[in-house]
Amino acid sequence: MNAEILCVGTELLHGDIVNTNAQYISKKLAEIAIDVHYQSVVGDNPDRIRKAFETGFSRADLVISTGGLGPTQDDITKDALAEYFNAEMTYNESSYQHVKEMYSRFRKDLPNNNKRQAYFPKGSIILNNPNGTANACIYRGEDSQGNIKTGILLPGPPKEMEPLIDNEVIPYLKQFSNQVVYGEKLVVVNIGESAAEEMILDMIENQTNPTIAPYASAGKVIFRITAKAETKEKCIELIEPVKAELINRFGKENAYVTESGKVEDKTAELLLENNLTIATAESCTGGMVASRLISYPGISKVFMEGFITYSNDAKMNTLNVKRETLEKYGAVSEETAKEMAYGAARAAGTDIGVSTTGVAGPDGGTEEKPVGLVYICVYYNGKFNAQKIMATGSREIIRDRASTSALDLVRSAIQTN
């Protein structure tokens, strides 16, 4: 079975929002080995919606749409589907009760054309939407050419659509697939993308299950190891030896695996596993290092305190950075980064202190200390590990890159200790 995802919404065509629905559905279908061949987006235009369904069914077995289930005359995905399958629209009383209840819950007046949301192509499986007025539906049947096609119509808002995919659509579709696909991400640091690819080229070329493929990710080198089998457990069995060989080739200090591919997750896991407490001292990243670590549930056991010492006064008063250090080397220097990391660990009484200080731009750069120059440092076990980074890009990209490097320096300090 192969699929097309059809997202309906003028706000997508105007570029007001990014199409996270298409990504979410694609990812979930990939996990049960249903191939998505096309994604498409069309506005709230009845004619173009009808044509988009025709185009979709002409090239895919399954079309999953999002949006177009509202109460207005422009909301016509159900009508388009019924027309495609030459099915009647029939009234569903329990969906009407659902609409009424939802409107009263949100204390909104029931619009005049409210009954539209209770009509579905005859023969549909109706999916109850606990987070919005619009129930969803699945229709499977023969089209005018005698081909068996499946149409699934979902609401547009992600907080309504995502639970329906997880709880209704994927369980339904599993009958058409007897395989699962499972992947993990190997993050490689300290090695450039092409050098890393070269080191494992033979593996990339000769592996078929799991496959190894470079994974697009700004500023990071990530390989995705993906296996296909009857169960997730069998996938993991296939992945394990390949993973071990990859880490062996790159070296433990240069490569690690996470399901998410996020360095903060790996660093947080290591801190918790080893029961190591940490404090952060940030200048240019301004809380981003702490915020990313704190996104990890349960981190409060080891994350004690963070200091965002943006001004020189704050660096001196809060972290005990020496005035002479700031005067002699400047706030953006390895020496200041070291005193900040040490100062954070000392002030918070933690095992580890990590610091960042740099020029995030767009202004404030000099010839000697240009925009993008950042020093980071980890203090752990009486030792300092400092690094100089030259990042390019916008203020946000520079801050993101610096916080990624700082989090990774903590990881590497723990793993190579």
Place this chain on the structure above:
Amino acid sequence: MNAEILCVGTELLHGDIVNTNAQYISKKLAEIAIDVHYQSVVGDNPDRIRKAFETGFSRADLVISTGGLGPTQDDITKDALAEYFNAEMTYNESSYQHVKEMYSRFRKDLPNNNKRQAYFPKGSIILNNPNGTANACIYRGEDSQGNIKTGILLPGPPKEMEPLIDNEVIPYLKQFSNQVVYGEKLVVVNIGESAAEEMILDMIENQTNPTIAPYASAGKVIFRITAKAETKEKCIELIEPVKAELINRFGKENAYVTESGKVEDKTAELLLENNLTIATAESCTGGMVASRLISYPGISKVFMEGFITYSNDAKMNTLNVKRETLEKYGAVSEETAKEMAYGAARAAGTDIGVSTTGVAGPDGGTEEKPVGLVYICVYYNGKFNAQKIMATGSREIIRDRASTSALDLVRSAIQTN
């Protein structure tokens, strides 16, 4: 002129990445009043790429593609375009020099099939790509049915594609449009979405230029005011009176306008305009409030210091929160939030202190203090302004919502002072 955006990339169909390219291009085309009727995504499959171009040109005057300009046999967007227009592929020496120079800059070996990247449909305008090996191109001509169509082929990586759109494609396309579209976002706080809509329903229904439309944004009520005219200046002239009337209806404390729609931008602007210094004290948001403020260029003039006091010890030692307060009311309480805000302002010597303390989950909730409960407080001018929030959703959504509210509380404290 109407357009279709065609993004080529298997990683999109797998849901590995979200399609920011389609959003970026759509937004830029909307600004010059070129309507996008469809967006589509297809994998790196030569047959399906060819068909996608045919489908695109059958329903749009202009097809802009991203991806498929690489050196491999799967990279065939240029061939597909040439076939559609029945044009030859011709070699372009300066593009070949560009490829060679780029490969040497990234210290990569030039692949054997390197010359592919120097071939273009004969008659193309070649666009120099300063950030990657693949030059882009524009082809305008008659198709086999005698219709004039335009194809624009861009590379896939956003950091290569975006500058080409801004510097080459939009200036080129302006000849086909004599209008610009310009919009601003009005953010409404303290008023629910449907109540807000009702308050301005007559304006929404009767305005044609500018239009006023609700704008989808998680947890925020935003209206987009959009005008169409010959110049941006004329658009702004059209928007001004409508904006004033909207702010008048909602009240200055409940509504504000920014181009980005981001509360941190408005708050940072107000701090800088009024030369007010600020310090942050965060528990559950863990640096997110500070990090969002610090994303604003030039904020170092007023942002002095941030404290991420995750543990009770940190709250007492660093912010001088009283032990009795923590024991009597708990860390997640209005009283603690107040002492944190005051403590931050006092420790950093700033005009304003802002604090957050709450239960971000997924664990740690109790019946009395459930996951999602957050207290925020602003200390300014000797006065405290505290707020209790009950957020729902994941750990990240709760933290995001709490930091948005904290930033907005600072805005409102300044604007209503």
